[in-house]
Amino acid sequence: MTRQTADQLDRIDLNILRILQEDGRLSNVELSRRVNLSPTPCLERVRRLERDGYIQGYAARLDPERLGRSLMAFIEVRLDRTSPDVFKIFADAIAPMDEIQECHMVAGGFDYLIKVRVADMAAYRAFLGDKLSSIPGVAQTHTYMVMEEVKSTAAIPVPVR
Incomplete structure (x- = not known):
């Protein structure tokens, strides 16, 4: 097909x-x-x-502050080796983590870029220490805290005819 x-x-x-x-x-x-x-x-x-899969679903956009998830961070994750089994272990481990909104395997100086939303710095620290860093194969992380969300959209540009 x-x-x-x-x-x-x-x-x-x-x-x-x-x-x-x-x-x-x-x-x-x-x-x-x-x-x-x-x-x-x-x-x-x-x-x-x-x-046909053009429309994948429908969802409501929620206010993260009202729901106690006002702290957003992007995390670079580098694995100790890049092999199919390590990729699978990592993907399976992060799938159930509610804090993670997005996870993308990337090319470059690290392996994954993750977007997380948590309540505050204490919740972030717990997430990083208890969950993310404890996944087998995670060698290193670098975090970028979001100070201001300038633009956020899930919209895909649709061609005009």
Whole structure:
């Protein structure tokens, strides 16, 4: 099966993606009005975009301060060796950690870049010492504390046709 790309979508599909990315709670009736379709064909397109994997899900953006997760940090993680078994051990160990919002394997001077959100410095220290540093294979970490969040978005640029 070949993976579909945005090149295979028409203007209406792209508009649906753009609009739903801005407001995933929009009713089908309102969405169909905005893309100039009747509700039934609009809903069929949305379901196809979901089925084909263009739309991976819907979520609410929450306020981290109100939920006691106001401290954000980025952590560089270097492993003691780069082998498939160490990568798997690391990935399996971090998967259940609620503090980690994102984890990316990267090329360069370290192996992973992790974004974490915790309550405060004490919670960060506990996370680093009790969880992250105790994973077998973790050789070194470098932390960058976020002082101000200038831009935060999950939006993907959608081509305009």
